[in-house]
Amino acid sequence: MTDLRSTDRFSDRVEDYVRYRPDYPQALVGWLHGLGVTPAWTVADVGAGTGISSKLFLDGGHRVTAVEPNAAMRAAAVQWLGGEGRFQAIDGSAEATGLTDGSVDLVTVAQAFHWFDHDAVKREFARVLSPRGLAVIFWNTRRLKGTPFLEGYERLLHEYGIDYVSVAERYADDETMARWYGHGYRGMASFPHGQKLDYDALLGRTMSSSYMPKPGHPNHEPLLFALRSLFDATQDDGTIDFDYDTRVFAGHPTP
Incomplete structure (x- = not known):
C-alpha cells in the first residue's frame, strides 16, 4: 500500500504548495489529443x-474526479x-481509489507516482479504466544543471535537505516506466517548463518540498x-528562473 508517511508529509506545507508549486504545460494535453483523447x-x-x-484537465474541458487521501x-x-x-474530490488512495470498474477514460497522476506501490496501482488503474482508457503519468523534473542558480540550488538541497537523496531517487527512468505499462505502453514526451520567482516565491517553493x-x-x-545568498548572487532584475522538464508517459497498464 502507499507509504503512510507519504500521505501525511505535505499536511503542514499546503499553503506553500498551493501558492508556489509549478503547474504543467498545456502542450501535455495537446500531446494526449494526438493519442485520441478528447x-x-x-x-x-x-x-x-x-x-x-x-x-490542467478542467481547462481542457474534461470532467475530473480528484482522488486524494x-x-x-x-x-x-x-x-x-x-x-x-x-x-469533484473524493477521499481515496492510489491503490484503493473507491472508483467503480471501468468508470473513467483517463487516470492521471502528476508528481505523486513515486510514492505509490507500483504493482498495486497497476492493478487498480487497469480495473477503473474503460476499455479505451489510458493512464497518464507525468511530473516536473527540476533541471540540475545549466545555470549557476540551478547548480547552486542542487548543492543546497544536498547540504540542508532532510531526506532529499532518498526522495529524488524514487523517480523512475524511461525504461522503468515502459516496463510498468507493459504491452499497453503508448509512449512518452517531454516539454520544457519553468517558473520565474522573486525571493519570497523561491522561499515558498523551497519550503513546499517535503524534504526541506x-x-x-x-x-x-x-x-x-544559504538560499538568500544564492538568490542574491544569481538573480537578474529581482528574479531567478526555476527550470523544469515536464515528462509524460501514457498507456493502458496490463497487470
Missing part, C-alpha cells in the same frame, strides 16, 4: 493534491476548484541564509 473523456486525477493537475490537500483543491461543475527542514530543525536557519 474533452469527452472522463478523468480520475489520482494523488491530486491541491488540484494543480486537476486544473490527504484531507488538508483535498480541502485546498475543493476550495480552489469546487465551484466548477465538472469537478521546517522552523525548529537545526538545518532551517542555515538553509535560509
Whole structure:
C-alpha cells in the first residue's frame, strides 16, 4: 500500500504548495489529443493534491474526479476548484481509489507516482479504466544543471535537505516506466517548463518540498541564509528562473 508517511508529509506545507508549486504545460494535453483523447473523456486525477493537475484537465474541458487521501490537500483543491461543475474530490488512495470498474477514460497522476506501490496501482488503474482508457503519468523534473542558480540550488538541497537523496531517487527512468505499462505502453514526451520567482516565491517553493527542514530543525536557519545568498548572487532584475522538464508517459497498464 502507499507509504503512510507519504500521505501525511505535505499536511503542514499546503499553503506553500498551493501558492508556489509549478503547474504543467498545456502542450501535455495537446500531446494526449494526438493519442485520441478528447474533452469527452472522463478523468480520475489520482494523488491530486491541491488540484494543480486537476486544473490542467478542467481547462481542457474534461470532467475530473480528484482522488486524494490527504484531507488538508483535498480541502485546498475543493476550495480552489469546487465551484466548477465538472469537478469533484473524493477521499481515496492510489491503490484503493473507491472508483467503480471501468468508470473513467483517463487516470492521471502528476508528481505523486513515486510514492505509490507500483504493482498495486497497476492493478487498480487497469480495473477503473474503460476499455479505451489510458493512464497518464507525468511530473516536473527540476533541471540540475545549466545555470549557476540551478547548480547552486542542487548543492543546497544536498547540504540542508532532510531526506532529499532518498526522495529524488524514487523517480523512475524511461525504461522503468515502459516496463510498468507493459504491452499497453503508448509512449512518452517531454516539454520544457519553468517558473520565474522573486525571493519570497523561491522561499515558498523551497519550503513546499517535503524534504526541506521546517522552523525548529537545526538545518532551517542555515538553509535560509544559504538560499538568500544564492538568490542574491544569481538573480537578474529581482528574479531567478526555476527550470523544469515536464515528462509524460501514457498507456493502458496490463497487470
